[in-house]
Amino acid sequence: MVTELTRPAAPVDDPGATGRAETDGGVGARWCDRCGESVADGPHAACAAARALEPPRWCATCRRRMKVQVVPAGWSAVCVEHGERRG
Numbered sequence: 001m002v003t004e005l006t007r008p009a010a011p012v013d014d015p016g017a018t019g020r021a022e023t024d025g026g027v028g029a030r031w032c033d034r035c036g037e038s039v040a041d042g043p044h045a046a047c048a049a050a051r052a053l054e055p056p057r058w059c060a061t062c063r064r065r066m067k068v069q070v071v072p073a074g075w076s077a078v079c080v081e082h083g084e085r086r087g
Helices: 045-051
Strands: 067-071 074-079 083-086
Touching: none
Parallel strands: none
Antiparallel strands: 067 074, 074 083
């Protein structure tokens, strides 16, 4: 049996409030965790509304596509660089 080792996830902000998710060492998210576009491009109101019901698809720190698993009890999303997040 193979076990996957991951680093602890970064602290998570409220994704529904700003459309941004995780932070990395005090530096704010640079990428929208739903569409993968830059948060500096403008508000992501539609992304924030959608994130209230669905898991993140992109890492907000490095813009990598995450491996996402949805189960009845919630979801988990794994970035190969920044670890796992759960919701």
